[in-house]
Amino acid sequence: MSIAVLLILAIAAFLAGMGGSYLGIGGGVFLIPFMTLVLSVNIKVAIATSLIGVIATSSGAASVYVRDHLTNLRLAMFLEVATTLGGIAGALVGLRVPELFLYFAFGVMVLYAAAAMARVRETAKERAYQAGPEPRLTERLKLSSVYFDREDQGVYRYRVQRPVAGFGVSAAAGLFSGLLGVGGGFIKVPAMNILMRVPMKAAVATSNFMIGVTAAASAFIYYSQGLVDPGLAAMVIIGVFSGTNLGTRLLEHSKASNVRFAFAIFLTAMGLAMLLSRLPGVSI
């Protein structure tokens, strides 16, 4: 690997870390195509390196969010049960469903989530605590929480709705991320924000907290097969971690509705890429 390649990778990793910490994703969806298409890295090595990057993003961003009381630790642990189970199931059972169907199904789902996020602006009023009963499971597991929004200096309590549906989607996310080697944040954030009615910033923070765990299991497998290139990994770790410093600050000072809208744009791009990438003749 030449120095130029390593430096370019570090810069790309910085952007991935910044974007990842802002959106609640690991940055794998940026880094893998970048490494394979621009730097001509072998796809398996790219996935391995990207998983390392996801862990670094998660550690860098989640640490800040946990300290600033954005993360919902209980919800994270509850959903992590789902994602780790899904990850193991995916690794063991293998892919029974044809890949084409998976990409199509997820592409559609992602686009639907993007539309849902773009349609409704997340205002303070919408984030406000909604009176009424919370689901029994939420109550028993004490999932509901509160977060402090630095942008408008507001303290927002929220109830976690539909925890069982959220659990199911997280299990699917774990399955999918095991196959692709991504953190799964692009599914987790909409699942929390749209499905479970968690405010956007809390959803981003909680997702960042979770993806490190999801990535660690897969990362070790790639590592033991010798697929991790230490030079690439080192650049990605340093770049990504530096990026999270900027990204977390951006998130905390942004309007929640802007974060949600940015995420909707990202999801649209992802959904389109997913649907189009499997068209015959297209290579992404």
Added chain:
Amino acid sequence: MQRRVSALRRAVVAEVEDINRLIYHILRGGVVVSVAVLVFGFVLVAMTGRPIPERSIPPRSLGDQLYHFTPEGYLSLGVLILIFTPVVRVLLSLLSFVKEGDRMYVLMTLIVFVNLITSLFLLA
């Protein structure tokens, strides 16, 4: 009575603050230590004059490599430290739930931890 309640609330917030701070330091510390070991590995690369290694060392051979101060060994160790940082974090969460006496979450965290360890050793 009011004072007792607010004192209790302050104590709980202090506890939560503590755990959050600890998680903050563990997560960031993990990355910092990982990078430090990686830098050491690169120093070894420069010292031995060999090309930068392109593969990671499987865990079994790692001890031997570390003992002999090979660049591959320490670069691989740096990567391993990063991979295990979230695992340490899960352990920390486990301890904090045990301390809180929250049995439901102790169980859930245990499940996550076992899942992690399982996927580590099952497919490695």
